[in-house]
Structures are given as C-alpha cells and as structure tokens.
Amino acid sequence: MKIILVCSAGMSTSMLVQKMRKAAESKGVAATIDATSEADLGNHLDSTNVILIGPQVRYLASKIKTKAEPHGIQVDIINPMYYGTMNGEKVLEQAQGLLEG
Template identity: 40%
Template sequence: MKVLLVCAAGMSTSMLMKKMESYAKENGIDVAIDARSFSELKDPKEAGYDCILIGPQIAYMKDKVLKRANGLPCDVIPLKDYGRQNCPAIFELIDKLLA
C-alpha cells in the first residue's frame, strides 16, 4: 500500500512519516509513505497512492485536498494521534479508509 501524508509545509509530517515507517517495519506492514505539503499535491492517484492522510493543522483544507485526490479516500489524522505519533491508531485509520 502507498500512503500520502499532507500538511502545510511537510516538515512535521515528515517526522510522523519516519515514525510510521519504523512502526510498519517492526510490525511487518508493507507500506510506502510519503509526506508532502498541500502545494505539492498534484495528482496523487496517478502517482499510485492508495489513500491520503491530512495533518490536523490543515484540516480546514480537507475539501481542497478531496478535490485534488481524484477519488482517493482521504481523512484528517486526529490531533491527539498526530501529536503523540500514535502509529497503531493511524494505521487503523488507514485500514478504515481502504476497507
């Protein structure tokens, strides 16, 4: 599976991405994760992403992300899970999006 994390500048989400990659490796989850800023969000479906997770700091932009998502499932990462880098909860969110 291929997941795209989107935030304002891509910096804090890059930290989460690294934590998620470590968690996935430790738990045998086959996933590729990228972090991008909203301004870099072009055609995620064409790029092969399966879903998009939005950083809570740009939750207000969810409708704009959905327009660019080209039908891909998207949701905002809950603030508490984002702040705590709660990978189990974030992967549960991914599973719900892809179900």
C-alpha cells in the same frame, strides 16, 4: 499501499512518517509512506491509496478531497490525539481502516 501525509510545508509530518514506517515494518505491512505539502500533492495522486491530512491544515480537506476523488483515493484528517502524540501505529491503523472501508 501508498499513504501520503499532507501538512502545510510537508515538514511537520516527517517525524510521524518515520514512526508510521517503523510500525508498518514491525507489523509486516507493505506500505510506502511519505509526507508532502498541499501544493505538491498533485505529483503524488497517480499511485496513492490514502491521503491523511494534518489536523493543523484540516481547512484543506475539501480541496484535497476534490483532487483525490477522481483517482479513488481515500482522504481523512489525522486524529488530532494521534498526531499530537506522534503515534505512528494508530495513524497507520487509521489509514488501513480507510482502505478496508
């Protein structure tokens, strides 16, 4: 499973990425998790399963969904409570829930 977190510059989500990686490792979940800016997202679409959007850039959701849909990528906005508390385990669960449908 490949998860991409999108924020305005790709920086504010880097701490959350680290926490999600630790959560995946402790649960034995095979996942590649990275952060990127919306401008660089096009370089990641081929191999991505889930795109999670930082709550601070939720206004980009429709634009990102339009880019992701032809690739079959699930898109959602990160739960603001999980984002605010940097809860990597819950955000990982959110991504897994999107894949399970």
